Amino acid sequence: IAHLEEVWKIYRLGTIDVPAVRGVSLKVNEGDYLVIVGPSGSGKSTLMHLLGCLDTPTSGNYWLRGERVADLNDSELAEIRNRRIGFVFQQFNLLAPISALRNVELPLVYAGVPRPERKERAEAMLARLGLEKWAQHKPAELSGGQQQRVAIARALVTNPDFVLADEPTGNLDSVASSEVMDLFDELSRDGKTIVLITHEMDIARRAHLIVRVRDGLLVDAS
Amino acid sequence: IAHLEEVWKIYRLGTIDVPAVRGVSLKVNEGDYLVIVGPSGSGKSTLMHLLGCLDTPTSGNYWLRGERVADLNDSELAEIRNRRIGFVFQQFNLLAPISALRNVELPLVYAGVPRPERKERAEAMLARLGLEKWAQHKPAELSGGQQQRVAIARALVTNPDFVLADEPTGNLDSVASSEVMDLFDELSRDGKTIVLITHEMDIARRAHLIVRVRDGLLVDAS
Numbered sequence: 001i002a003h004l005e006e007v008w009k010i011y012r013l014g015t016i017d018v019p020a021v022r023g024v025s026l027k028v029n030e031g032d033y034l035v036i037v038g039p040s041g042s043g044k045s046t047l048m049h050l051l052g053c054l055d056t057p058t059s060g061n062y063w064l065r066g067e068r069v070a071d072l073n074d075s076e077l078a079e080i081r082n083r084r085i086g087f088v089f090q091q092f093n094l095l096a097p098i099s100a101l102r103n104v105e106l107p108l109v110y111a112g113v114p115r116p117e118r119k120e121r122a123e124a125m126l127a128r129l130g131l132e133k134w135a136q137h138k139p140a141e142l143s144g145g146q147q148q149r150v151a152i153a154r155a156l157v158t159n160p161d162f163v164l165a166d167e168p169t170g171n172l173d174s175v176a177s178s179e180v181m182d183l184f185d186e187l188s189r190d191g192k193t194i195v196l197i198t199h200e201m202d203i204a205r206r207a208h209l210i211v212r213v214r215d216g217l218l219v220d221a222s
Numbered sequence: 223i224a225h226l227e228e229v230w231k232i233y234r235l236g237t238i239d240v241p242a243v244r245g246v247s248l249k250v251n252e253g254d255y256l257v258i259v260g261p262s263g264s265g266k267s268t269l270m271h272l273l274g275c276l277d278t279p280t281s282g283n284y285w286l287r288g289e290r291v292a293d294l295n296d297s298e299l300a301e302i303r304n305r306r307i308g309f310v311f312q313q314f315n316l317l318a319p320i321s322a323l324r325n326v327e328l329p330l331v332y333a334g335v336p337r338p339e340r341k342e343r344a345e346a347m348l349a350r351l352g353l354e355k356w357a358q359h360k361p362a363e364l365s366g367g368q369q370q371r372v373a374i375a376r377a378l379v380t381n382p383d384f385v386l387a388d389e390p391t392g393n394l395d396s397v398a399s400s401e402v403m404d405l406f407d408e409l410s411r412d413g414k415t416i417v418l419i420t421h422e423m424d425i426a427r428r429a430h431l432i433v434r435v436r437d438g439l440l441v442d443a444s
């Protein structure tokens with residue numbers, strides 16, 4: 001489903017170059033359940049942004065379902081991002097002025113789903129994450145862990161077949177964490193392709209494949 | 223140093239009341255090293271915001287160094303928050319347009335510390351957290367874990383004697399986490415008063431006292 005080939009990502013900071021990802025080659029197959037681990041600043045989020053077509057490589061190739069991403073135009077990329085890929089950001093990125101429910105409905109608005117069905121699917125996904133009582137709260141009226149679960153609900157509501165999640169349990173206590181991970185395990189059993197970033201080894205052990213990065217390099221995959 | 227007596231915090235959401243903290247009484251003594259644990263949404267961050275004078279109780283009393291906080295005016299409160307209390311927010315709250323170094327210098331600007339000393343102290347604190355190479359990066363040019371360590375550096379640069387930290391290791395791998403916790407342990411040995419929120423039990427075990435909350439109530443302190 002996703003194939004990175006000798007991909008580099010170099011940020012330019014004034015006159016300095018910051019190589020965040022350095023010559024990484026990685027194949028993610030349909031139905032894989034993959035975890036990326038590595039120290040803080042090692043390039044995990046950058047790698048995920050490239051996989052999710054949220055950023056473009058400085059050099060190297062990226063193929064998504066056999067198509068070269070560099071050859072796709074903006075509207076084709078937006079379509080792939082909206083319908084195919086569910087992304088949970090490390091810093092949530094919820095829209096502050098609207099409620100949890102409207103935040104979760106948003107991807108369905110872009111996908112043109114009519115209002116009654118949108119509302120029903122968004123409510124069901126919030127309930128699935130234990131947040132039905134908080135649907136009308138705005139992000140600032142939610143706790144850190146509740147905001148994180150709203151971000152997960154928003155990523156999954158379009159029923160994407162490729163789920164990318166950056167530290168999805170970082171702000172959660174052990175009970176809420178295992179509820180979220182049970183949901184990811186279920187999606188994996190349904191055949192979805194899942195790539196997760198975590199620094200908690202008991203979470204990493206649930207995946208089928210662990211990929212380690214350090215200083216922008218892929219050091220091990222097992 | 224801090225004494226909460228029968229404190230409630232009730233948020234008003236449209237026409238509904240959301241009781242986040244319900245009748246909590248808690249004494250924090252000089253030099254204490256206290257951890258607050260509890261499920262997501264149980265009132266931990268709300269309790270910390272009250273302790274840090276970032277929010278005011280709906281009812282009940284709060285005394286800080288013997289003074290009733292409700293009797294203090296805005297400039298007295300700002301002085302206490304700036305000089306006495308170091309606060310690490312769960313969502314970092316770094317200023318996006320300025321560099322990591324300038325973010326860390328900011329509390330010293332408010333405290334009127336001259337520029338050369340400000341820069342030196344901010345650089346030293348960033349180096350203490352392993353970030354000297356990233357001092358010129360803006361928050362969006364840092365990884366999640368690096369942003370979190372900048373937020374910790376900013377909270378500690380004024381050398382406060384009361385440190386409040388909300389999930390300070392939430393985004394950190396085990397190596398960076400233990401470096402941060404070693405720093406907190408050192409501050410505690412120096413006689414600082416520390417209150418931490420965490421959901422990781424190996425972190426909680428470092429403290430002298432563990433306080434458990436659930437649904438806004440203090441359920442246990444040991």
Ligand SMILES: Nc1ncnc2c1ncn2[C@@H]1O[C@H](COP(=O)(O)OP(=O)(O)OP(=O)(O)O)[C@@H](O)[C@H]1O
Binds near residue numbers: 235264
């Ligand atoms: N401004 C607000 N308006 C309404 N409700 C709020 C507001 N802020 C917080 N809440 C609610 O108060 C409760 C306690 O929130 P708090 O942020 O203290 O939880 P927490 O224990 O820190 O959780 P977490 O571990 O997820 O960070 C939550 O149910 C939350 O939805």
Ligand SMILES: Nc1ncnc2c1ncn2[C@@H]1O[C@H](COP(=O)(O)OP(=O)(O)OP(=O)(O)O)[C@@H](O)[C@H]1O
Binds near residue numbers: 012018043367
């Ligand atoms: N826009 C940017 N400009 C310059 N440097 C950047 C930018 N974004 C990230 N970096 C740098 O690239 C490196 C990799 O960042 P990345 O966010 O991928 O790390 P990470 O592995 O996700 O870390 P964490 O576990 O702390 O979230 C870091 O050293 C970071 O400072």
Ligand SMILES: [Mg+2]
Binds near residue numbers: 044365367
């Ligand atoms: Mg990251």
Ligand SMILES: [Mg+2]
Binds near residue numbers: 145268312388
């Ligand atoms: Mg919280």
